[in-house]
Amino acid sequence: MKTLVLFLTMTAINFVINAQDTQGITITVTVPNVSSSDGAVLFGLYNEATFMKAAPIQSAKGxxxxxxxxxxxxxxxxxxxxxxCVHDANSNERMDFEENGMPKESYGISNNNMSFGPPLWSDAKFEVGNEDLELEIRF
Structure with missing residues (x-):
């Protein structure tokens, strides 16, 4: 009987722990300086393997x-x-470029490091721990 009670207790504890883990962490991102209300702001969350190379892990439209x-x-x-993130002012679901390769629409990356050329992983990366995050990205 003690073994059964112990087993059920351990199973319940394991269930509670795993239920909490599946909820994960939230990252709330705000862009406070969008130049117009045209279109929307497109956001992409990446890991090192996908940053500027593949589809984001998660995407959202703000x-x-x-x-x-x-x-x-x-x-x-x-x-x-x-x-x-990019201000998709014309709502075509992508970033638009001039003929010379310069972006037509405002964009930003986490950590707000805006150097010349495409964004770099080393400039954009941040650590997610066990607590929810709130980030601000400026264009």
């Missing part, structure tokens, strides 16, 4: 209200991530 766009990524596991 509606612009009073020059501010805000989204939340959910169910994030601890690790290193980077975020990029």
């Amino acid at each position: 509606e612009i209200k009073d020059g501010i766009a805000k989204i939340t990524f959910t169910n994030i596991t601890p690790g290193e991530y980077g975020i990029s």
Whole structure:
């Protein structure tokens, strides 16, 4: 009987621990300086393997209200991530470029390091631990 009670207790504890783990961490991202209310702001959450190379792990579209766009990524596991975002003013679901390769639309990355050329993983990466995060990205 003691063995059965111990087994049921351990199973219940394991269930509670695993249920909490599946909820993951949330990352709330705000862009406070969108230049117009045209279109939306597109966000992508990446790991090192996908940053600027493949589809994001998660993506979101933020509606612009009073020059501010805000989204939340959910169910994030601890690790290193980077975020990029673009003001998709013409709502074509992609970043537009001039003929010379310069972006036509405003963009930003996590950590707000805006150097010349495409964003680098080393500039955008940040650590997700066991607590929810709130980040601000400026264009």
